[in-house]
Amino acid sequence: MRVLKYLGFLIVLIAGIAGISWWNARPPIVEVVAPYRGSAAEVVYATAVVEPVRWAKVTSIIRERITSLCGCEGMEVAKGDQLAELDSGDARATLAELEARQVLAKSDRQRAMQLLERRVVSQQVYDKAQSELIRVNAMIAAQKERLRDYSIVAPMDGVILRQDGSVGEVAEPGDVLFWIGQPQPLQLIAEVNEEDIPKVVKGQKALIKADAFPNRDLMATVSRITPMGDPVLKNYRVYLDLPDDTPLRIGMTAEINIVTAEESDTLLLPLAAFDGANVQAIAEDNTVSLLQVDTGIRGTRAVEVLDGVDPNSRIVFPYNSDLKAGQTVRTEAGKQP
Template identity: 75%
Template structure:
């Protein structure tokens, strides 16, 4: 009886060891996908802002208190219409003083002329009086011109898209008080990385994703690319025309994918299945075969394969660098995402 119990115990230990060896030596499990045929598209991603094609930012060039505003946000204005007025009290007082000095200089010149004709004073005295009048005239004219800076006018015909500032506030030089432009047509102004800009060309279509219109298909078309990029931010400005019926509004932000190349009926595999141009495939015995392939259009999700595989190949997905050539694996279907 004791011998029988010992034999059973030994057999159990041997079975456990054999099971453990089998477990540790069994082929690893891998997901596989097969190439599909479909549309391949290469895109360039960028962020963009909606702006009018024609518009202007209106600022003050002096620091002064606002005394009146037009209250015309949303209204149409003509070039030269008054939008705001700044406190010009000190400037007008200066002008009044200059005009008084101008009258005095005019009187001094006339008196010097009379004395010169009577040979009481020299030509030098008359010239001095005349030069003083010319100087005062120039200063007075400059002050009159400076008074125009206290009245802010529309630089173009258009709609007042936005008005900032309030009466009593101090307008700072360069601070935008009004946005004026044509409400249509609209455009997208995008910033494209310098590495991607060589792929972008006029006429390329762009797909738009805007938070204000989730799930809605919106498009634009590349109209122009600024010739000079920003060496600090390392990007280029790209302008895209929006269709007349676009629901996007001025000032909205959007994410865009500019389609730089596309092809129908392309042989596709998930991009995650690639390591550069390498793929891991399975032969008939479920052993790993490393393949070098030629790729075409590379998208964010799928990549086109030009040469190296057929539609019947089973491809490991995602690519696993721990697998070796000739290694036995256990394949399971993948979802290809």
């Protein structure tokens, strides 16, 4: 009985091992897709900021305390309108002192002239008095010109897009106090990687994705490309014109895809089906073969097929590097992208 029991256990064990071996030896299941017809587009991705075409930053060129601000954010202003005033007390005191010196210099010159006419003093004394008056006059002119720096005015007609700073704060040279510009037209300024910039040319369309308008199809057109790139960031600045009816606002950020090439009604395969230019095709006997495909436009989701496969081909999707040429597989239809 013990022998029969061991024999039965051995038979069950052998059957189990055989079953596992048969299961593991079954051909693997792969998903396949067929080439399909559609539109192919090659795009260049970039991030961009909305700005007016015509605008300017208004800054102070001196370090001084702010004594008044126009409070005109969002309002229209004309070129030359005063926007802010800086504390000019010391500068005006200096001007008053120079003007007092001017009065004295004029008096000295007049007295020197009279004495020269009476031949009491030499020509040199008169020339010295005249020179002093000229010097003081020049200093007064320079000081009056310097006083203009204490009054900050609009450099152009436009709308005050933004106002910074407060009365009582010290304005530092270069600090932006006002952004002024024309609300229309608007443009996008994008930073494009130097590897992609050769594909971008004037007139190309760009698709815009903005968080503020997730369900809107927004467009822009490439208008110009900066000739010199940034060697540190390795990108180039690209300007894109926005239509007049764009809902985008100044200062908004957006993601853009510049369409650099486009083909309609062409044969496509999903990008994930490729390993470089190669795809894995399934023959009628369900064996794997490696095909090299002549491709065209390579988009973010699909690749244009020019030659190498036909519409009836069964292509492994996604590409499976574990499969070998000649290997037998079982197939099931993959989800068409």
